[in-house]
Amino acid sequence: MRHVLLSIPSSTDRPPGLPARWILACVLSAFTLAAHASGGEPTLKFAPYAFETQRHGTIDAEVAFLEVPRRRDQPEGPRMKLRVVRLPATRGDSKAVPVVYLAGGPGGSGVGTARGPRWPVFEQVQRETDVLLFDQRGTGLSDPPPPCPYAERFDDAKPLDQNVALAALRRTAARCIAHWQKEGVDLAAYTTAESAADLEDLRRALGEPRISLWGMSYGTHLALATLRLHGAGIERLVLMGVEGPDDTLKLPMTADAVLAELAIVAREQGFDDLMGVTRRVLDKLRREPAEGRSLMHKGRRVTLGAFDAQLAIAAALGRRSTQQMLPLALRDADAGDYDLMATLVLSVREQLGQFQAMPLAMDVASGQSPQRRAMVEAQARTSLFGDALNFPFPALGDSLGLVDLGEGYRAPLEHDVDALFVSGTLDGRTPPGNALALLPGFSNGVHLLVRGASHDDELWLGDARIAERIASFLGGQKAGGGEVTVPAPDLAQGKLGLLLQALNIDRGTISLALLALFALVGVAVALTMRCRRGRRRHL
Secondary structure: OOOOOOOOOOOOOOOOOHHHHHHHHHHHHHHOOOOOOOOOOOOOOOEEEEEEOOOOOEEEEEEEEEEEEOOOOOOOOOEEEEEEEEEOOOOOOOOOOOEEEEOOOOOOOHHHHHHOOOHHHHHHHHOOOOEEEEOOOOOOOOOOOOOOOOOOOOOOOOOOOHHHHHHHHHHHHHHHHHHHHHOOOOHHHOOHHHHHHHHHHHHHHHOOOOEEEEEEOHHHHHHHHHHHHHHHHEEEEEEEOOOOOOOOOOOOHHHHHHHHHHHHHHHHOOOOOHHHHHHHHHHHHHHOOEEEEEHHHOOEEEEEOHHHHHHHHHHHOOOHHHHHHHHHHHHHHHOOOOHHHHHHHHHHHHHHOOOOHHHHHHHHHHOOOHHHHHHHHHHHOOOOOOOOOOOOOOHHHHOOOOOOOOHHHHOOOOEOOEEEEEEEOOOOOOOHHHHHHHHHHEOOEEEEEEEOOOOOOHHHHOOHHHHHHHHHHHOOOOOOOEEEEOOOOOOOOOHHHHHHHHOOOOHHHHHHHHHHHHHHHHHHHHHHHHHHHHHHHHO
16 A cells, blocks of 8 residues: 655655666666567576665675566567666575565665665575565666656645545546556556566576565565465565555554554653543644644645644654654644644645556555455544545545456465564554464464564664564574564654754763763863953953
8 A cells, every 4th residue: 555654854865866767777777688578488697786775885786687578468568677686695505595575665666675774684684595676567777657747736725625635636646647658658567466477587587496575564465466376486475564465455443553552652751641632633623723834844834624634643653753753743733833743744745645656556456355445434434533544545546447456366365385474563554463364374474573663664673583583584494473572662752852853863962962062161161261360360
């Protein structure tokens, strides 16, 4: 599902421009050998590649492009080139099968994920076996469709009305689809079934009888679809933040459950009755919209209503960085100050108004069963947040005329593959309930519950045992389930503290800085006194 996971705007967090990405793709594709459209075996030729991480230097790797049919029902038709970066095993005696990493989204880059703060986990797995970072079709440098030039800009002076917003988003999505069709983008090529076939082609191109799959979020959805469609070629699965075959629509009460978990943390850090505060804020906004000014959006003012707040709170519950901000934003709003809430609201509005071809088509194709949709509608009637967690789906998908993969794709899954499920108790997008619902169908599945982890980096890095268990399992060892606990979110206590968190300055650094400041002040006072005494002597 297209998760609205809030990220506060940053001038330094920008993806590379599309032209540069296309140039690099063209250069790297010179190293590709692929099957002809006549149906021969796919092959790969890897070339040396300097894999640059954000914080851990440059890693010796290899790169290739896999050529696949754009659509399997048109084998003589156009083809796509998919980027694969191989991190060769650093342990010479490794006997484990290669593991392919599948990023979330849909729309995330496997290569991009490994470059970031999660690299230490990839490095640990690399000690056990080859790790293949796979850019799924339409992501990274794997033939990404052009961006849509149209975006919906909601009026800052008006609170968001759900029906009006849905109608506007339908119009914008339809314009985007027409634009992509004009540009030659075949949206029917972007389904999880096609991506699963890509993974089977990758396995064959590697010449491996079996591969293991390691996915996060939507990447687990793709891994499970590959198991269903091409299970004979799968050795092991690691599924982090599990999204099952029929989990594309999120259960609304997930947000309520995570808010209740966060309320326990908040109480320990001085925020009493977070649930009650949330109800009061929503009730106030139902009676009368409020105005807030977001400093993180250059001082923009926005008028927000109850639906704005439902969208913003439900989205903020997904990621630790916004969970840290949420209790303060709600407490301020309860006291009549909506500035922090305005930041959350504007971030959601901006993300809602933009569409990308691959994620949109993928989500609509995965769809939902009638039973899942009925459950979502029933829970929306009792959730604090209504159906905000999924908005504008499923209604948006109903009107676009895109491919749906059908009920067989979403049916319950049973398999004897060795599988490690990893879930976080503060995950507002892929809660532990998703994994628990799947486990009965996996006779060799185990569950690792990470207490205190959200849909974010601490699900990977919050406790050293997480990476150890993933690496040993993918290296061929027995899976280790059970529970581990990561440190609770450090909640912002005031706007200054929030700013320091945004700048990644922890309390220890603040204490040292204050001590240094006091020392400098002391030195300055002492020098001033000496100067004064010296003047008196001269006088």
